Amino acid sequence: MLLHKDASYKTYYTFFSHLASEFKINSLELRIPEDLVFGSDDEKAMTNDIRDAFPSATRLLCSKHLKDNLKHYLQNKIGVEVKERNEIMDNIFGKDGVVNANNTVDFEDNSNTFKDQIDQSQACQVFHRKFETSFKTFVNEPQRKNKDKSEKLWTNNNAESINHVFTVAIKWKPQSTPELIKKKLYDCVLVQFVHLRGCLHGHGDYDLISSEVHYRITDQISRCKSEDENQQFLRTFY
Template sequence: MALAFPRAARLTCTRHLKQNFSHTLADKVGLPSQERQRFITQIFGYNGIIAHGTDHMDIAYRLQHMAESTENRFVQKLIELMSPLLVENAKGLERPGLHLASPIWTNNNCESLNHCLKQALSWRSLKLVETPQHHQDSTQGSATSDLWCGRVRPLEEYQRFGEPKDV
């Protein structure tokens, strides 16, 4: 993805980040359950840093402050390692025209977008033997290649999300 779309926002599933953080605190750092839950709630909770950060810079500041005020060096290092992912998510969700009800991105968001796309295209799964014929039928008469190097443009309302091609 990074090679194909170098300037695209890449979002990481918040739910998985939370689970990874929790497992690392339990299995590698060895924090007791109550202390572990306190850190998780501070970052990922309903009133946590992610839910109430005003923008990516605010989230970065809050995470840095949390790391600096933590006495446990292992937890401090873990927060520092996770901060770039959380800040990158916040930057991606600040993208103009992207209106989400929540500052939390999960893989379910991707599945929902994928479902909408499939519905719009009347997509259906094909048997393996039907696939080559379907591909030939759908590309016949097209002046573009499979690499999308032709004059293909998205609809006007989606052009603001486009990324220039780097050659």
């Protein structure tokens, strides 16, 4: 967790470069996979820092943020009517839309077909200039390569949810750092570890992805271990 007072490149890079150095040092011990995946919204400072600190990592962009950004451009920058706007959004994000193409050829075909349909509109220019590359590189390609492929496009809802929990917990008002950490962040992180333990034991709201299932441990096996052994196992994830 990073507590920061600004969203500058320098701030984020300090954090991500530290992570990168730790991963290189401890990769064998922690069994960090080579194909690291980072997901974020389209905040430029953060995405650029992830790119620079982890150049070989796969980067995902939140499809919800991309949808919201595109909708904002269509509605407020161009003034596209509701019916046409909904058609454009469906042609891009729908089940058979551009970002859900099954391969690179289909992506290009779908993209070109879509641009031909709106060739005379400003929406075509916006799509080509601001969104097409992001949709291809950070949404469609990672989705196709994902071994644990979901039918739903990736969003950073979990991060947004915990952010909302924090802001509600402090009643949308600034607090001193010691109080914030001691009384609010600690409790939120504690709940996350409760979810983690449930995930490791095969119950609860979350599940392990296929590359991490070797960490799963049944309740029966856990009960046969001492408290120290169970705590040592959990410290693998601290």
